[in-house]
Amino acid sequence: MGTEASPKWEFPYALYGGRHTVSLLSMDGIGPEMTSYVQEVFEAAKVPIEFEEVALNKNFNSDVDFERALLSIRRNGIALKGSLESEYASPFYSKSRNAVMRVELDLFVNLFHCKTYPGVPAKHDLDIVVIRQNTEGEYAMIEHETVPGVVECIKVITKEASEKLGRFAFEFAVNNNRKKVTCVHKANIQKQTDGLFMDTMKSLSKDYPSIAYHDMIVDNTCMQLVSNPGQFDVMVTPNLYGLCVQNVVSGLAGGPGLYSGKNFGDKYAVFEPGTRNTGTQLRPNVGNPIAMLNASIDMLRHLRLHSYAQVIDDAIRRTLCVDKIHTQDLGGTASSMDVVQNIILNIRRSS
Amino acid sequence: MAAIGRPLAGALGRLTTQCIVQRSLHNASAAPFSTHGLPASKPEQRLTATLIPGDGVGPELCHVVMDVFKAAGIPVDFEQLYISEIDPHRSEPLETVVESIKRNGICLKGILASPEYNADGEAKTLNMKLRDELDLYANVVHVKSLPGLKCNHVRHKNVDMIVIREQTEGEYSALEHESVKGVVECLKITTREKCNRIAKFAFDYALKHGRKKVTAVHKANIMKLGDGLFLKSCADVAAMYPDIEFNNMIIDNCAMQLVSNPHQFDVMVLPNLYGNIVDNLAAGLVGGAGVVAGSSYSSHCVVFEQGARHTFAEGMGKNVANPTAMLLCSANMLKHAGLDQYSAIIKGAVDKVIKAGKVKTRDIGGYSKTSEFERAIIENLHSG
Numbered sequence: 253m254g255t256e257a258s259p260k261w262e263f264p265y266a267l268y269g270g271r272h273t274v275s276l277l278s279m280d281g282i283g284p285e286m287t288s289y290v291q292e293v294f295e296a297a298k299v300p301i302e303f304e305e306v307a308l309n310k311n312f313n314s315d316v317d318f319e320r321a322l323l324s325i326r327r328n329g330i331a332l333k334g335s336l337e338s339e340y341a342s343p344f345y346s347k348s349r350n351a352v353m354r355v356e357l358d359l360f361v362n363l364f365h366c367k368t369y370p371g372v373p374a375k376h377d378l379d380i381v382v383i384r385q386n387t388e389g390e391y392a393m394i395e396h397e398t399v400p401g402v403v404e405c406i407k408v409i410t411k412e413a414s415e416k417l418g419r420f421a422f423e424f425a426v427n428n429n430r431k432k433v434t435c436v437h438k439a440n441i442q443k444q445t446d447g448l449f450m451d452t453m454k455s456l457s458k459d460y461p462s463i464a465y466h467d468m469i470v471d472n473t474c475m476q477l478v479s480n481p482g483q484f485d486v487m488v489t490p491n492l493y494g495l496c497v498q499n500v501v502s503g504l505a506g507g508p509g510l511y512s513g514k515n516f517g518d519k520y521a522v523f524e525p526g527t528r529n530t531g532t533q534l535r536p537n538v539g540n541p542i543a544m545l546n547a548s549i550d551m552l553r554h555l556r557l558h559s560y561a562q563v564i565d566d567a568i569r570r571t572l573c574v575d576k577i578h579t580q581d582l583g584g585t586a587s588s589m590d591v592v593q594n595i596i597l598n599i600r601r602s603s
Numbered sequence: 604m605a606a607i608g609r610p611l612a613g614a615l616g617r618l619t620t621q622c623i624v625q626r627s628l629h630n631a632s633a634a635p636f637s638t639h640g641l642p643a644s645k646p647e648q649r650l651t652a653t654l655i656p657g658d659g660v661g662p663e664l665c666h667v668v669m670d671v672f673k674a675a676g677i678p679v680d681f682e683q684l685y686i687s688e689i690d691p692h693r694s695e696p697l698e699t700v701v702e703s704i705k706r707n708g709i710c711l712k713g714i715l716a717s718p719e720y721n722a723d724g725e726a727k728t729l730n731m732k733l734r735d736e737l738d739l740y741a742n743v744v745h746v747k748s749l750p751g752l753k754c755n756h757v758r759h760k761n762v763d764m765i766v767i768r769e770q771t772e773g774e775y776s777a778l779e780h781e782s783v784k785g786v787v788e789c790l791k792i793t794t795r796e797k798c799n800r801i802a803k804f805a806f807d808y809a810l811k812h813g814r815k816k817v818t819a820v821h822k823a824n825i826m827k828l829g830d831g832l833f834l835k836s837c838a839d840v841a842a843m844y845p846d847i848e849f850n851n852m853i854i855d856n857c858a859m860q861l862v863s864n865p866h867q868f869d870v871m872v873l874p875n876l877y878g879n880i881v882d883n884l885a886a887g888l889v890g891g892a893g894v895v896a897g898s899s900y901s902s903h904c905v906v907f908e909q910g911a912r913h914t915f916a917e918g919m920g921k922n923v924a925n926p927t928a929m930l931l932c933s934a935n936m937l938k939h940a941g942l943d944q945y946s947a948i949i950k951g952a953v954d955k956v957i958k959a960g961k962v963k964t965r966d967i968g969g970y971s972k973t974s975e976f977e978r979a980i981i982e983n984l985h986s987g
Contacts, residue, residue, distance in 0.1 A: 266807045268741070269898075269905035269939060270708045273807060298941050302811060320845060327807070327843050 265555070266328045272555055275324040275331040276303040280310050281530030283334020285537075286544035289592045290332065293545060293567075296596040297603075299552065299560045304328060308349075310337050318349060322356055331522045332551055334544070335530045347393045350528070355387050357522070359515040360413055361420050362386040364498045364526045366505045371573040373583050374506040375478075381430070381486045382501060383421040384494025386515060388413050389445075391491045409445040409490065414452040420516070421453075421488040422460045432485035433457065435467040436493050449490050474500055502527050509540025509581045512547035514554075521554055523547040537587045540579040542568060545595070567598035650940055653703045654681040657713020658689055659914025660924035665713055667926040667977045668933045671952075674981045677937065677945045682707065688729040689716050697729070701736045704904050709936055712908040713929075716916065726777035730912075734770055737906070739899040740797065741804045742768040742878065744910035746885040746895060749927070751958035754968030757890050764868040766885055766910075767808060768878025769801040770899065775875045793829040793874070798836035804900070805837075805872035806844045816848040816869040817841065820857045820877055833874050854881075861885060886911035893925030893966045896932040898939075905939055907932040922972045925964040927953060930980065952983040 266273035278284040294301060308321040313336075325331045336349050353359075362384040368374045392408040425433050435453040439446040450467055457465035468476070470493045476483065477500050489497055502508055511526040525543035545568060552561035571577050571594045578584025579591060654669075656662040665683075672679055682703055686694045704710045717728040733739070744766045748759065778790040802819075809817050819837035823830040834851055841849035852860065854877045860867060861881070865888055873881055886895040897910030909928040918924050930953050937946035956962055962979040963969025971979075 266803070267902045268804065268807070269900045270903050271939070273811065300941075304810065323843055323845065327803075 265330065271300045271302060272330070272557075273302045273304055273328050274551065275321075275328045275333075276305045277308055277321060277325075277331055277333035277336075278305070279308060279334035279530070280337040281335065281532035282534050282536075282539040283309075283530065285588065286525075286539065286541055287332065287334060289541040289588065290544055290548045292592060293564060293595055293599070294548070296599045297560055297563050299557065301552075301555075301557075303332075308336065313349070318352075322353065325357060325520055325522065329520055330551060330555065331520075332544075332548055333522055333524045335524065335528045337530050337532060351391050351393060353522075354391075354515060355393075357520045358387065358517040359520060359522055360385065360387050360416055361516045362494065362498075362513055363424070363516065364501070364511065364513045366501050366511050366526070368505045369510070369569065369572050371576065372506050372510070372578070375504045376481045378481050378501065378505045380481065380484050380501050381424070381428075382494060382498045383417065383424065383486065383488045384498065385413065385417050385449075385489065385491045387491075389491030407442070407445055409448050411448060411452060414449050415456065418453045418456040418488060421486060422456055422463060425463045425486045426460060430463070430486050432464040432466065433460075434473075434484055434487045435465070436470050436473050436487055436489040436497060437467060438470050438493070439467075440469060446490065453488060470496070473497060477501065478504065499527055507540075507581045508543065509579065510542050510546070512543055512550050514547075514550050521551075523551040523554070537589055538580060539588055540581050541588050541592055542572070563599055563602055564595070566602060567595045570598045571595050649678045649680050650942065651680045651682055651707050652936060652940075653700070653707050653710040654683045655686055655700065655710065655712040655715070656683065657908075657914065658687050658716040659714065659916040660918050661713020661715075661914065663919075663922070663924055663973060664926050664929040665711065667973065667980075668711065668929055670977060671930065671949065671980055671984070672933070675945065675948055675984050677942070677949075679937070679942075681711070686729065687715060688718060697732055697736065700733070704737060704906065708904045709940055710904065710906040711929075711933055711936055712906050714909055714912045714914045716914045726779065731775060731777060733906075734899065737904060738771065738901045739904075739906055740769060740771045741801055741900040742770045742882070742897060743808065743900065744768075744882045744885070744895060744897040746889055746910070748889045749894060749957045750954065751960055752890055752894070752967060753960060754890065754963070757888070757967075759865050759888055762865045762885075762889050764865065764885065765808065765812075765814065765870045766878065766882050767801065767805045767870065767872045768882060769797060769873070769875050770878065771875075772797050773875030791826075791829055793832050795832060795836060798833045799840060802837040802840035802872060805870055806840055806847060809847050809870045810844065814847070814870045816850070817844075818857075818868060818871045819849070819851040820854050820871055820873045820881065821851060822854050822877070824853060830874065837872060857881065858884060861888065883911045891925075891966050892928065893964065894927045894931075896928050896935055898932070898935060905936070907936045907939075922974055923965050924973050925966050926973060926976055926980075927957065948984055949980075952980045955983045956980055 276287055278287045291303065304324055306321045306324045308317055364382040367379045368377050388408045388410060390405065390407050392406060394406040395403060397403050421433055435450055437446040437450045439450045481504060487497060502511055508527040508529050513524055513526040515522040524547050531539050545564065549561045549565050571591060575594055577586045577591055577594045579586055579588060654665060656665045669681065684695045684700050684703055686700050715730050717730055746762060746764050746766060748762045772792045772794060774789065774791045776790050776792045779787060781787050805817055819834055821830040821834045823834045861884055871881065886892055889895060892909060892911035892913040895910035897908055899906045909932065915924055930949055934946045934949040937949065956979045962971045962976050964971055964973065964976055
């Protein structure tokens with residue numbers, strides 16, 4: 253009979269009679285507020301999705317709670333999540349739970365697509381995709397104090413993971429009609445680790461002759477991004493540089509309140525706001541709900557519920573670009589609820 | 604009649620948006636980008652469901668549902684397709700029915716009779732073909748005592764359990780042969796993939812509906828490999844659901860426990876044949892085939908039909924059948940389609956009529972006709 257103890261899921265989605273169940277991890281800060289808006293919008297659009305709400309935040313943060321959250325994602329295959337506060341001096345745990353989650357579920361890709369909305373204030377008009385390695389590099393979480401006063405952090409780059417990421421990035425470029433892939437690295441200093449990453453990308457690029465391939469050092473990339481971002485199309489990066497690049501791009505294109513990020517592995521997919529801020533400092537009804545709503549649209553597209561995704565996407569575009577209802581982070585005066593109410597109104601109007 | 608329509612006007616206005624969206628879902632299952640296949644002239648806000656009238660009293664019961672829907676102003680159009688194994692010449696082709704259910708995503712179905720002898724010598728019954736074509740692998744029967752139902756053969760109160768049955772493999776493989784004269788073999792097929800699938804369905808169902816316990820029913824002490832595989836799959840899957848208690852029970856003991864102490868059961872998950880028997884046994888506990896609703900799930904569609912599958916052919920045309928089960932099926936269908944308010948209206952009316960106990964069909968100890976029951980339901984639609 254075989255003895256594979258942990259069942260391997262042949263069918264990752266909990267999909268019965270046309271209705272999906274997905275895990276909902278609201279986490280900390282404005283997360284619970286934002287996910288509640290998603291639920292309101294889904295209800296208005298009659299999206300056939302049920303949320304399994306998972307209690308995980310800085311109060312529910314024991315190993316047991318964390319294991320249950322992981323189990324929930326493993327059962328449903330799909331999750332929508334806010335961000336868990338990674339406290340520097342957490343009494344519970346020495347590693348960031350967000351990072352551990354990515355490693356445990358082997359979510360090796362983080363994809364951040366930033367396309368500015370016409371009519372929304374931004375420093376530049378952009379259409380950039382940042383594809384970031386999500387499980388290794390500086391986030392390998394191996395740190396130790398060799399002798400008192402000397403601490404080492406080990407940055408791990410493997411050929412296998414880099415290849416998987418590169419393959420994903422080039423396939424993405426081909427399938428989405430992109431023209432150019434830029435590898436971001438610091439191989440002039442970290443000749444072996446980043447060198448391996450860059451070499452892998454370079455050799456992969458030979459399989460995709462229709463896609464132009466460049467590489468660029470991370471410090472120069474940041475300067476180029478703020479001065480001439482139009483030159484970038486798809487960017488593929490190791491873990492930490494990806495994080496920085498994503499935040500720079502997001503800042504140029506209107507801030508953390510707008511864009512969403514996707515995490516993919518071989519089995520699971522997790523959707524979240526692009527720049528993973530908890531927004532703990534924000535008062536209720538002030539934060540911008542668009543990022544989390546965009547994450548929910550990504551999720552709908554992943555589940556091939558395209559018609560629902562389109563309805564909600566159109567309603568958001570109308571709210572931002574035509575009705576011009578903007579929250580404070582975009583220079584407007586509207587509250588979170590004003591934005592959500594207007595989106596719901598647009599959904600009702602369209603159907 | 605006029606008074607019935609009015610209180611709903613507000614609700615209708617609110618509901619105009621949802622049906623079109625719901626419909627496009629079911630297209631998404633077959634071809635994610637297309638909206639063709641929808642009749643273009645339909646008003647957008649209406650929902651379409653396939654209707655299979657079935658054999659025996661099925662057509663009469665479906666008519667009750669249609670009359671009640673009309674009286675309640677429920678925005679559902681039925682795409683009625685006749686199919687039967689007893690009367691194959693009048694039947695629509697199976698492909699037409701399958702296509703319709705795939706397109707609509709939901710179907711209300713009367714019971715199809717499976718005669719012992721098939722005209723063209725095929726081993727698979729029509730029910731089995733339909734299940735296989737649509738991959739309706741999970742059958743769910745919610746066995747729940749109807750509050751206020753009093754009749755002699757209902758001995759237990761407050762029974763509330765869910766029987767989940769795998770219905771695409773096991774003893775229903777239709778693989779039988781006579782190896783030598785006088786020796787017949789039937790193959791019972793058990794696969795890990797399908798066992799995992801039904802077990803996960805059961806646990807997900809339990810989680811979603813706030814249930815506490817799942818019981819796997821089997822005969823692994825005798826069929827160590829086949830039922831053993833089923834039991835192991837259930838145990839493997841249970842490990843993923845730490846909040847739900849898991850136990851197992853041998854089918855013979857389970858049958859005894861069901862009639863002596865049915866309250867110990869919450870969600871039960873069973874292979875095909877045991878499921879079939881337990882469905883009927885459990886339905887008998889709360890009033891019989893006329894009052895228990897069931898449904899069959901695939902990934903993309905749901906067929907709503909009575910929980911215990913009896914055509915009641917001897918009652919055909921006599922106006923005596925009990926429409927309760929079929930009405931509850933229709934309420935479940937509305938709920939699944941997101942028309943919760945309408946679902947509640949139907950369910951409320953059924954509960955009220957049963958609780959009042961004045962209009963009872965013969966199977967639950969009364970003398971009322973089907974048509975009288977229907978009238979009572981319609982009168983109670985908006986009296987809440």
